[in-house]
Amino acid sequence: MEALSKNKRSIFVGFSELCHRTVFEKRMILLMNFLVYTVLSSCPVLDLGGIGIACGAQFGSSVTKRGRLRVAKYAGATAALTRAQENADVAGTDDTFTLRGSVGSKEPQSRSGGTLWERRTNSRQWERTVISLKNPSYEGNPFELDFEVNFTHLSSGLVLTLPGYFDGGDTWRVGFMPTKVGEWQWVTNSSDPDLQDKWGTIIASPANRHGMLAGHAPHPEKWTFADGTPVVLIGVFVQVMLDDATDAEFEAMADFMAAHNLTMANFRLSENDRAFSNVAERHMNLALWRRLEARMEILAARNIAVTVMLFTDDSGKPSFSGRSAAEKLLIRYCVARLVGFPGVIFNSGIDISEYRDNGWVDWYGEQVRSLDPYGHPVSSRRGGGSGEHVMAGQTYNSVGDRNSSMSGLLAAYARGDALPAANDDNWSEDLDGINGHTPDDIRRAAWKAVVAGGIGFSVRHNTLYCPSQISECDRYFPIISVDKELDAATWLAMINPFVQQRLGKTYNEMHPAHELIDTSGGKYALADASRTRILCLLLGRDDTWDPGDGDAITLELDHVGGQFTASWFDPRSGTERTAGRVTGGAARQLHPPDDQDWILLLERLSDDGDDGGVDDDGDGDSSGGDDGGDRREGRLLRYGDCAECRRDE
Template sequence: MWKKAICLSAVLDIMLLGVSCAPPQQAPPQVEQKMRVPLYGMFETFVENTRVYHNPFSETELRARFTSPSGRGVNYFGFYDGGNTWRQRFMPDEPGTWLYNLSFSDGAPGAMGVFECVAAGAKPGPWKPDPENPRWLLSADGNRFAPVAVFADCYLTPLDWKDAIQWCKEKGFNTLVTPTFNTRFWAEEWDNLTAFALQPGELKRIVDYDRYNLQMWGQWDDMIRTAGLAGIYIGAFEGPCGKYGGQENGKYPPNELVFSPAMRDRFDTERNKRIIRYLIARQGAFWNLAYWSLGNTEVFRHCVADEREFIEYGEYFASAAPFGRLLTAQDCEQVHGENRRWLSGLNIPASRKLNTVQTAAGNYDNPEWTKAGPNNQLALDAWGRPPQYGGFPVLSTEGLWEGQGRAKKPLRVIWGFLAAGAHAVWADWNYENADNTFGSIGRCWSPVKPLEKHLFRTSDLGANCSGDEELPIALEHLKTYQYWKMKPHNELVAGGAEAYCLAEPGSQYMIYAPEGGTVKLDLNSAPGPFTARWLDPRQGTYTEPERFEGGAARSFAAPGNEDWVLSVTPAK
């Protein structure tokens, strides 16, 4: 039963003590070859525990202590995975020999061992802010990363998430924003697709929050793993905040999207802290989990009672989650003039904070958000005024949702944010029924239909939309600059047509003109020479470049009276 643990322990003993149990003058006994794990890849092992538990999810916990090649210690924990099996996962971030010690909280036998972290086959690792200019992102390996992201609720069946991943591959998207576990939805004709096991008995949709639905947790593992094999990040959009099941403010009909009992606890009940640790243990070692989320939409309203609970929740989660992964909570850092700076209040490193926001909060059809100005200003406000507050990467996870009024002009959202040094996530929100009562984020499911009749198809997603084509064009254009050196500088384009400017003054300028016209660019302190050309953000095509000298204000006439992007870069 303990053969694997004994073999690994023998390897550890030989390495640490330099002794052998072999008789003198004889070859040492053979031991298991040391496991090789790529940098930022996943190490995984298991321990068999034959003790009898009434509830193995709550009566013991597998705890881990990893020691890096440089001697740094990392505490983590494993998870129960059915039968007598507990699993331990880990994402090594340092090449060389790692040691680990696994122990159960109730004293059941654990295991010890070693593995080798190697550079061959290294994974990019999760996102992190660029320390030189935190508006922009890097992967953990230090390479620059610009998210081309789609939001799709595709996590309820493998049919849907496989389609979503394939769609991303075909369309050039490198990030799929979706929940990574289900704590809210259960519709008519569905089986149990929640994170929680059913309570005993014949009643349907009554769950046990102390036990977990291992089949679904395994499917969410498969979703993240499959995306990683395709080189696609998963951006989490759900959080274990203690508010699960039941109705969402009466939003849905009585028999739609409901399971019971409704839980409305604080995050820090012992039961909910187990849920938090279980999520982190299962999913935290996947290299392509881009960031953690403390909740879904409007975390400040739906997931916590007040700022104090938010701070305590975020700091607890960060303390439990290793690897320094980014943490976000949508709309908790400056949204729509409310001066909410809750992310800034978290006592965790700034390098772990990601600011996710939405546009048009409370009125998704507000026509103001079809203008570039409000989108640009929201992104600027969300960035804040570091070091006083803010200074974290900004990602609009809700805003560029076609099918809603706020995204009727996708270019205004895409470029309004990008010119402020921020990113937008595209989604297809087109209603699936004539009276517009059920929108499907990504057309991936509809609560009025059983899941086997899911509506998510690569031919459907993006039908009658343009943002799914325009967002990749924008990010490809961004890569034509040394964009990581650029910051918002709207003051450089005052006095001409409406325009928004991202620049490294004196060197490179990206100017978005939402209604074309003649743009005036202040180049008084930039002698040049420069090259200017216009990008058509609908087609991804450019006008012929024009060479000119700087040292003065220059005017540039757009080719038309619709959205255009002016690129001014050093002449070659």
């Protein structure tokens, strides 16, 4: 008998029913109660007329609030119970409930012994479904009440245990994201009787979204959605929780992000302890958490993820000590409210070494992983004030590099550690005195992140902004003005469509391959092992903010056979022009159209033949001249348009 604590049901024998029975029936009922109460604790499974009754350490008898004797509880994952369920007609709209293991009860089981709470049929795979339960009698700090829900996928046996959370009044909730299509059964677990042994079912239909964001097998070092779509995490630094924009203003910002293929919002959660309404009493600020949850729904509907930095630094850092009751509550509450969303990245916060030690960093990761059955990415930013400690067991690599050096991005990618990477120190537009970035710099840095293997990054504002009641102002974009003030948006909008349309699933197999080019003069390459696609970025001679110099690129193809079509992609206009055909087996040179930054894409045609070198413009002339060749307008595709990217089910 496995998973005896999962999907519990109870059998009740009501003493009030005895008056309606014959003498023989009364005696039989009393005898059954006696047997169950005194004997069943030592038996494995007792079958009474086809009804399986399991017993053992997890099972026993107790008198419920309503005076019924709870005889036994048993798990729904066993074969006997599955068989019983297949013969049961459970419908929440009917006043007659045939529960697995019930004895002809004409009303729901008592609340402390397995109440059928609800049956849902309108859920979808990879979308958050919220289950709400009532507990009017609890006394104490409701935020600290232990409450979790076990979800079992009936056909596979997969069990996910999610933390629940208090949401005001007499309401507790849990946010569940089905990872598989089909029927799920859930059952609650709590020390409070009003939240114990509630159960229900959820039927999840096939997904119409990309699914969970993470580093997925077989290429865990790449950011991908669950359906196999590759994604470059392009974030905007915006205060999702604390900015007082209206719902309509936030939705307009989310629409702008989706239209420009911006795939992530980056923010800090507990600034000046604002996540709490009262730290000393350990009460959370429900108004802000509800607002965050509503905004997360808006982002999730548009396949936009969030990076949640738990803490900020300086005057906004936490007032409470590490591993305190307040901190444990904050971490648990954050995971409980957000874990059911598909695109969530958990991070300890910025400059963490200034107020927490290395042991705490590892502890924080353990806390998140123990609460999150889905395995959302979790890490702690390192570099600068964040220190250099690498979180034990981290599931993505978080670094801070304000200057987008290619060497730094390549180190973050660190092929071989089987982790995706993100630069979690935001790059700023038009900011003098720190980086001197311009929108052109942001564009070039973004393509560096692509060619470095797919490093996530975020862009922040150029002036300090303080959402309400925050003392540690930072360079957040105001929600109401992202569309007006993110100057590089049009250029950033081209990156994910290019990756998903022109590279497709092959991008998941592509890694830095600078051995394929002469890297002098700021030239970088990315390729798959079979060399079916080779992507090159042409810049100037600097490794930071570099406008390009127009020098030729030398392709070191001595050990690469076959023929390739070559195309120049303009990252400013989105247009593409042919560079003709390139034949491997020797070093080849190509000249960019001008002295700006350019993207060169080589796509394999075949493995035989040699046309003698390079036909620059596709006109049959390999002498090196370029008469303009063929121009194609680049299309700004949404990443949902990448049909090739879907994994075979």
